[in-house]
Amino acid sequence: MERLFLTNLHTPKAVIVIFGATGDLAKRKLFPSIYKLYKSGKIGDDFAVVGLARRPWTNEVFRTNVRESLQNALSMEEDTEEFTSHFYYHPFDVTQAESYTELNGLITDLESTYNTDGNRIFYLAMAPEYFGSIAHRLEEYGLKNSDGWTRLVIEKPFGHDLKSAKELNKEIRVAFNEDQIYRIDHYLGKEMVQNIEVIRFANGIFEHLWNNRSISNVQITSSEELGVEERARYYDHSGAARDMVQNHMLQMVALLAMEPPIKLTTDEIRSEKVKALRALRQLEPEEVDEYFVRGQYGKGTIKGNELVGYREEANELHDSNTETFVAGKVMIDNYRWAGVPFYIRTGKRMAEKCTKIVVEFKDIPMNLYYKEEAEKHPNLLVINIQPNEGITLYLNAKKSGMGSMAEPIQLSYTNNGVSGINTPEAYEKLLFDCMIGDTTNFTHWDEVAHSWAFIDTVLNRWQEVKADFPNYTSGSMGPDAANQLLEKDGFHWWDVAKSE
Numbered sequence: 001m002e003r004l005f006l007t008n009l010h011t012p013k014a015v016i017v018i019f020g021a022t023g024d025l026a027k028r029k030l031f032p033s034i035y036k037l038y039k040s041g042k043i044g045d046d047f048a049v050v051g052l053a054r055r056p057w058t059n060e061v062f063r064t065n066v067r068e069s070l071q072n073a074l075s076m077e078e079d080t081e082e083f084t085s086h087f088y089y090h091p092f093d094v095t096q097a098e099s100y101t102e103l104n105g106l107i108t109d110l111e112s113t114y115n116t117d118g119n120r121i122f123y124l125a126m127a128p129e130y131f132g133s134i135a136h137r138l139e140e141y142g143l144k145n146s147d148g149w150t151r152l153v154i155e156k157p158f159g160h161d162l163k164s165a166k167e168l169n170k171e172i173r174v175a176f177n178e179d180q181i182y183r184i185d186h187y188l189g190k191e192m193v194q195n196i197e198v199i200r201f202a203n204g205i206f207e208h209l210w211n212n213r214s215i216s217n218v219q220i221t222s223s224e225e226l227g228v229e230e231r232a233r234y235y236d237h238s239g240a241a242r243d244m245v246q247n248h249m250l251q252m253v254a255l256l257a258m259e260p261p262i263k264l265t266t267d268e269i270r271s272e273k274v275k276a277l278r279a280l281r282q283l284e285p286e287e288v289d290e291y292f293v294r295g296q297y298g299k300g301t302i303k304g305n306e307l308v309g310y311r312e313e314a315n316e317l318h319d320s321n322t323e324t325f326v327a328g329k330v331m332i333d334n335y336r337w338a339g340v341p342f343y344i345r346t347g348k349r350m351a352e353k354c355t356k357i358v359v360e361f362k363d364i365p366m367n368l369y370y371k372e373e374a375e376k377h378p379n380l381l382v383i384n385i386q387p388n389e390g391i392t393l394y395l396n397a398k399k400s401g402m403g404s405m406a407e408p409i410q411l412s413y414t415n416n417g418v419s420g421i422n423t424p425e426a427y428e429k430l431l432f433d434c435m436i437g438d439t440t441n442f443t444h445w446d447e448v449a450h451s452w453a454f455i456d457t458v459l460n461r462w463q464e465v466k467a468d469f470p471n472y473t474s475g476s477m478g479p480d481a482a483n484q485l486l487e488k489d490g491f492h493w494w495d496v497a498k499s500e
């Protein structure tokens with residue numbers, strides 16, 4: 001594939017410094033994303049990447065590693081020599097002060113070689129315990145004193161609870177302003193997550209109905225087939241609530257629930273999201289079991305593969321009480337949403353990999369076109385986030401033939417089918433946003449804080465009471481209690497996957 005140059009406008013220039021460049025995230029997500037930006041002409045030749053980690057690699061070993069990552073992630077055999085010539089490796093221990101002085105020298109040299117105007121991105125793809133001290137040392141050793149802009153990209157998790165998140169934020173804010181901090185939530189880079197706002201606010205037919213008068217409930221599912229993989233150490237300390245709910249799931253809730261922004265600016269959009277998160281109903285500890293369900297997978301089968309349970313995945317997990325599944329009922333106590341439950345559900349080792357949102361509309365007062373009550377089908381708006389990208393609207397229409405009975409029909413839009421191209425990977429979009437200084441799709445501190453405040457109550461309650469795990473089979477859609485959560489409100493999870 002030839003490299004494309006999409007625009008004559010200035011492409012962003014920067015030295016991108018990746019802390020943790022020998023790690024999994026860099027290899028699986030960051031290198032392929034930078035390559036796709038390069039191939040699509042979104043970044044030109046004025047960039048360099050400095051990879052940092054402790055192992056004693058050379059530039060050549062690093063570049064070979066980058067090439068392998070591209071082959072694996074993008075299944076391609078292209079010549080990437082020119083691209084990888086922009087990559088430099090510097091053995092570096094983040095805990096050693098002298099490393100930072102040497103790093104500053106290397107970046108300064110590369111800035112003149114690659115004409116990057118002193119713009120620097122520091123991407124922390126490392127364990128979170130290092131985030132605060134790295135930010136502090138970047139300031140202390142003058143790495144922020146360049147002629148251009150400096151930006152700090154921080155991976156999740158941002159803290160372990162509200163208290164630790166506040167401490168971390170305080171440490172980082174000593175060195176960087178809020179507008180220099182890019183807290184990544186990769187769901188905000190997904191095409192259809194970004195589309196939620198457009199679907200809502202660019203369509204009169206939805207915006208009029210988008211409230212408690214017309215919507216009975218909203219369901220957000222993000223299910224994974226994968227188990228804990230190689231991440232037992234991290235995951236067992238985290239669990240599904242911290243790993244997925246505090247960030248990705250509540251971000252989707254905020255986008256679905258927010259009021260229309262008065263302008264499409266970062267501040268206006270963020271301010272509306274923050275207001276929605278502020279309106280989350282804070283639970284009392286004794287209410288947690290009524291609103292939330294936790295689960296941990298046992299053994300089972302997915303696509304014909306027999307799989308062990310979570311506790312058998314690694315020695316240190318043998319008596320783990322960590323949840324690999326969460327379902328919850330989230331209430332938003334404001335004028336628009338009073339009384340409308342937002343049900344969320346996420347877990348590992350579930351039946352399929354799928355993220356989707358189902359908005360269920362209220363029934364009309366009288367429907368004469370169905371003989372049986374049970375046959376009636378409410379209108380649903382389904383937003384398919386992944387693996388399929390698109391929207392399906394479920395309506396009722398006349399059954400073909402004699403009579404005037406109704407049946408559900410679907411109006412579908414598939415994103416890939418219409419545009420004819422694969423949508424960019426989330427990290428690709430977010431990296432580009434960072435290079436052009438757009439923080440809209442990154443999480444502001446206030447969003448992080450409100451999300452932690454909400455989820456802390458649930459976690460504290462779970463900490464007190466040992467769960468009866470395992471309680472769902474690998475390959476299922478979670479424990480029965482997750483179904484009962486909706487049934488007691490007169491709803492059920494919509495399994496709309498097979499029909500699409």
Ligand SMILES: NC(=O)C1=CN([C@@H]2O[C@H](COP(=O)(O)OP(=O)(O)OC[C@H]3O[C@@H](n4cnc5c(N)ncnc54)[C@H](OP(=O)(O)O)[C@@H]3O)[C@@H](O)[C@H]2O)C=CC1
Pocket residue numbers: 019020021022023024025026052053054055092093094095124125126127128155156157
């Ligand atoms: N992997 C993923 O899919 C996702 C990861 N994340 C987040 O991204 C971050 C990185 O995750 P991941 O790549 O999986 O982690 P890995 O454990 O694979 O990588 C950690 C990296 O840190 C380096 N490192 C460790 N200690 C030091 C040190 N003292 N000085 C310098 N470098 C050090 C390691 O290299 P070396 O041993 O050579 O020093 C390695 O490059 C984490 O915050 C994680 O939560 C978020 C979403 C998804």
Ligand SMILES: O=C1O[C@H](COP(=O)(O)O)[C@@H](O)[C@H](O)[C@H]1O
Pocket residue numbers: 224226243244355
């Ligand atoms: O942040 C995370 O997300 C992934 C799921 O992301 P997706 O884009 O594949 O849906 C999850 O596997 C991981 O545990 C979590 O840290």
